[in-house]
Amino acid sequence: MAKNKENVPAKAVESLFNKISPLITQSRKMIATTINTAEVCTKFKIGQYIVENEQKGKSRAAYGKQVLFHLSARLIEKHGEGWSVETLTLCRKFFNVYSNFVNGVYEIEGEYKFTLSWSHYLVLMRIKNDDERRFYEIEATSGNWSVRELQRQYGSSLYERLALSRDKEQVARLSRVGNVVEKPEDIIKNPVTLEFVGLKPDASYSESNLESAIINKLQEFLLELGKGFLFEARQKRFSFDEDDYYVDLVLYNRLLQCYVLVDLKVDKLTHQDLGQMQMYVNYYDRYVKQDFEKPTIGILLCKEKKDTLVKLTLPENANIYASAYELYLPDKKLLQAKVKEWVNEFETQDGREVT
Structure with missing residues (x-):
């Protein structure tokens, strides 16, 4: 047997x-x-x-819990564990939530087709806002998110953070097609949540500490930034007029086909920081980027940012963005209130009454 084994062609x-x-x-x-x-x-x-059984009369609705209790017992006896009253209650909730719209639920010849697992829908059903729920369903499907990733993105208020970085029309678009990356603004979140790096919000740390923590959690960082990001280098050196300069993180976005330079600031943003990033972006555009690639994007992740300072320092067409970062998960209720206020402000500007 050994001899025959030795004679078998390895390539085959x-x-x-x-x-x-x-x-x-x-x-x-x-x-x-x-x-x-x-x-x-x-x-x-x-x-x-x-639901249809309960809707056939008030009497049936009145003893609905008893029906589910006895139904559960019969189903478990016939089909084994997994059909508790809680599960049947969730099935009822699932129908009530998803029978009201057709996003992710497509009725074809009387059959409903879904894009995610039951565990995903258990998370999605907890989201009360229809637009927000549709957004997470689209993103989880297109991004092939695990249940854990869906929970993390919802817990970090991805929808609200993206919404606060966009105008009214783009907020509405999030619930229709998800976060489509077509231009530099589409990759900006406010704030960027870095709770996974493990640094304490109230502790003293340097930019080097923050950079090292991000590199140690690089996969989570790229997922937090959004779609299409690839890592190229940290502390990337380039020389100009006999001086050396270092970019904290050099990324590439394959969807936008451009370099993305990231500088980390542990203090509030200054006009010197913006000027330095403008120089980095200019260098990459003139000496690194190839003709088929789009203009380089610069992102300043800072503890504190001021939009007024950014507007005054940079020209209107600058491809540079500042975004605050948080070392803890943001307050979801606070962000939800901000999104509502943000949309209401647009509605008021349009001269329409806000309900």
């Missing part, structure tokens, strides 16, 4: 393995996806039957 085995192994992996993914989809569709339909 390797070639077959490289063809078959990905096929098995893909097949397992397809099976998992099919199982997830079947589970979600089943629970949506269960919720529909429960």
